[in-house]
Amino acid sequence: MADSSCNNLTSLARALSQPTLNLNDMNDVTLSPTRSIPLFKCRRRKLSICNSIESVEPSPIAPEARVLVINTGGTIGMTLHDKVLAPKANAFFESLRKLPILHDESYAQQTGMYDYYGPENILVLPLSKEKKRIVYTIMEYTPLLDSSNMTTDDWRKIGKDIEKNYENYDGFVILHGTDTMAYTASALSFMCEHLGKPIIVTGSQVPIYEMRNDGRDNLLGALLIAGHFVIPEVCLYFYNNLYRGNRSTKVDAGSFNAFASPNLAPLACAEVDITINWDTVWRANTTAKFHVSTELNRNVGLLRLFPGITSATVKAFLQPPMEGVVLETYGSGNAPDNRPHLLAVLKKATDNGVIIINCTQCLRGTVSASYATGKVLMDAGLIAGGDMTPEAALSKLSYVLAKKDITIHAKKKMMAQNLRGEMSADLAGAKLCLSDSRFIQVIAKSLSVSCKEELEAIRDALTPPLACAAAKIGDIEALEALKEMGSNLFLGDYDGRTPLHIAACEGHLKLVKYLLSHGATVYAKDRYGDTPLCNAVRFRQKEVVKLLRKTGAHFSRDELEEAGTELCSLAASGDMEGLEIWSLAGADLNKPGYDGQSAIQVAEAAGKKEMVAFLHQLKKKTVIGEFNECDEYDDDDESEGIEFIAAPTAQSNLG
Numbered sequence: 001m002a003d004s005s006c007n008n009l010t011s012l013a014r015a016l017s018q019p020t021l022n023l024n025d026m027n028d029v030t031l032s033p034t035r036s037i038p039l040f041k042c043r044r045r046k047l048s049i050c051n052s053i054e055s056v057e058p059s060p061i062a063p064e065a066r067v068l069v070i071n072t073g074g075t076i077g078m079t080l081h082d083k084v085l086a087p088k089a090n091a092f093f094e095s096l097r098k099l100p101i102l103h104d105e106s107y108a109q110q111t112g113m114y115d116y117y118g119p120e121n122i123l124v125l126p127l128s129k130e131k132k133r134i135v136y137t138i139m140e141y142t143p144l145l146d147s148s149n150m151t152t153d154d155w156r157k158i159g160k161d162i163e164k165n166y167e168n169y170d171g172f173v174i175l176h177g178t179d180t181m182a183y184t185a186s187a188l189s190f191m192c193e194h195l196g197k198p199i200i201v202t203g204s205q206v207p208i209y210e211m212r213n214d215g216r217d218n219l220l221g222a223l224l225i226a227g228h229f230v231i232p233e234v235c236l237y238f239y240n241n242l243y244r245g246n247r248s249t250k251v252d253a254g255s256f257n258a259f260a261s262p263n264l265a266p267l268a269c270a271e272v273d274i275t276i277n278w279d280t281v282w283r284a285n286t287t288a289k290f291h292v293s294t295e296l297n298r299n300v301g302l303l304r305l306f307p308g309i310t311s312a313t314v315k316a317f318l319q320p321p322m323e324g325v326v327l328e329t330y331g332s333g334n335a336p337d338n339r340p341h342l343l344a345v346l347k348k349a350t351d352n353g354v355i356i357i358n359c360t361q362c363l364r365g366t367v368s369a370s371y372a373t374g375k376v377l378m379d380a381g382l383i384a385g386g387d388m389t390p391e392a393a394l395s396k397l398s399y400v401l402a403k404k405d406i407t408i409h410a411k412k413k414m415m416a417q418n419l420r421g422e423m424s425a426d427l428a429g430a431k432l433c434l435s436d437s438r439f440i441q442v443i444a445k446s447l448s449v450s451c452k453e454e455l456e457a458i459r460d461a462l463t464p465p466l467a468c469a470a471a472k473i474g475d476i477e478a479l480e481a482l483k484e485m486g487s488n489l490f491l492g493d494y495d496g497r498t499p500l501h502i503a504a505c506e507g508h509l510k511l512v513k514y515l516l517s518h519g520a521t522v523y524a525k526d527r528y529g530d531t532p533l534c535n536a537v538r539f540r541q542k543e544v545v546k547l548l549r550k551t552g553a554h555f556s557r558d559e560l561e562e563a564g565t566e567l568c569s570l571a572a573s574g575d576m577e578g579l580e581i582w583s584l585a586g587a588d589l590n591k592p593g594y595d596g597q598s599a600i601q602v603a604e605a606a607g608k609k610e611m612v613a614f615l616h617q618l619k620k621k622t623v624i625g626e627f628n629e630c631d632e633y634d635d636d637d638e639s640e641g642i643e644f645i646a647a648p649t650a651q652s653n654l655g
């Protein structure tokens with residue numbers, strides 16, 4: 001078992017420590033195991049730089065990646081009309097064509113790119129640092145929209161266009177207004193099932209036509225990431241940061257730094273290098289084909305609680321045809337628990353089949369039932385939305401409620417599950433199968449675990465019992481592997497029993513020493529209040545008792561009080577080994593038992609002379625401190641005991 005568990009742990013450890021890649025590492029981009037899709041097509045195309053006979057032969061050109069840019073509107077392509085900004089149709093492509101950082105006309109001419117790709121609005125970025133060309137096509141929607149005008153129909157259109165063009169492009173960039181960008185990015189993340197390519201939503205705060213603007217940088221960054229990296233997520237790129245789309249929210253109307261992802265670190269940062277946080281990237285973990293689910297339910301809504309809200313308002317909001325509501329509650333998911341009418345209105349709605357998701361009004365953090373004012377909402381049938389943004393919760397509702405052929409129960413279950421990395425999974429209730437040596441991988445796979453946070457949550461849930469299992473059989477290698485994974489070897493299992501408790505019971509001296517030197521504490525108490533020292537005494541692990549005592553372990557005041565009765569009983573039964581262990585552990589041999597007699601008095605009264613002599617000898621050793629002296633341990637020989645007293649045989653009864 002040691003070997004197989006070790007191998008499994010080691011591979012999980014490897015998965016957890018996947019290195020960060022950046023553009024400087026892109027030479028091996030097509031070889032990386034995380035990028036299963038061939039990224040750069042090394043096309044052969046005629047060079048038309050001159051008409052010499054050689055140029056007729058096809059010549060290899062720089063590897064190219066193809067990106068489809070869908071321009072839906074937004075400030076990035078707006079101009080002033082009657083002193084207000086509004087989208088300008090049929091201007092974007094021509095404008096980009098004149099910007100050398102966004103289009104290399106001479107390359108396009110020399111390589112015959114226009115002929116090769118046909119009558120598309122096609123552009124090409126200058127050669128990237130990694131010697132790649134991003135060739136991109138602009139698909140412009142009519143009409144272009146300020147994103148305030150967007151509806152679910154527009155989400156559907158985007159989804160369909162991506163699906164239609166999925167196989168022809170390596171990545172997709174969606175140009176979009178910032179006002180509802182987080183809603184669209186969230187919705188697309190759910191609609192795009194089994195996604196394997198990057199979809200990056202971006203836009204700007206200032207039109208690309210103005211001298212000082214953020215549009216060019218945002219578009220360039222989005223294109224580079226979509227063309228260079230296989231990040232199989234719907235992302236939002238803004239102000240040098242790539243966020244998971246369903247984790248992002250607009251936080252600033254007047255800054256270039258307009259978005260935040262309060263509950264998840266960015267997936268990538270575009271600084272001197274573009275650094276992808278691969279551990280955070282969500283992966284569909286599937287072999288199923290990409291599909292866009294365009295069915296969306298519009299009978300959903302967002303309702304923000306405020307102190308004076310009336311039950312009548314809430315009731316009106318929850319009336320048919322409403323089918324799903326995101327209730328934005330206070331703090332960690334709280335609502336008044338002294339308003340029975342209001343709670344009754346919520347309960348009635350959930351009883352009638354309306355799905356209500358509890359999301360916090362706070363920018364950061366998660367809902368939990370830590371307050372009475374939060375628990376009442378669970379009692380009213382609300383589903384905890386974890387740390388989902390309201391945008392993600394709303395679009396998830398719209399997606400889930402539109403699913404046909406599944407029951408309301410299944411829909412509620414989906415809402416509580418992490419579908420696309422939109423919420424941090426609660427793995428507290430995960431059931432484990434310790435008999436399966438591959439259980440971490442099996443569980444990770446069955447939960448579609450694909451990113452660092454999820455793996456860490458699994459690790460933290462699973463490794464305490466794993467470490468205890470390793471401690472039981474004295475497997476230091478397995479503990480070492482767990483430690484390499486970042487596990488804390490001092491954590492307890494479901495019963496608060498730490499590996500040190502287990503190793504103390506089993507008498508694995510070497511392993512006890514290993515644990516003590518790797519953060520284990522002798523003061524850990526399990527749910528029964530027992531320390532490793534108590535366990536070592538109970539299982540008569542003399543050497544472990546000595547080592548624990550040397551490390552500072554001691555009986556509690558209560559345990560010392562109760563020790564008298566135990567010592568008397570051991571003396572009465574002639575159990576010298578037991579007395580020795582108790583004495584070693586710090587029990588006072590003079591301590592009277594429940595009837596006021598000490599162990600020696602009990603032995604004397606029973607006429608057990610040898611026992612009396614043994615106890616006197618033991619007491620003498622204690623007085624002169626020999627008991628507390630501890631030899632140095634030989635790490636390599638666990639069986640080598642530490643003799644401190646001529647111990648009689650275990651069960652010798654001299655009476």
Ligand SMILES: NC(=O)C[C@H](N)C(=O)O
Binds near residue numbers: 076147176203204205
């Ligand atoms: N910066 C922007 O794009 C804002 C604009 N009103 C929109 O959302 O379309």
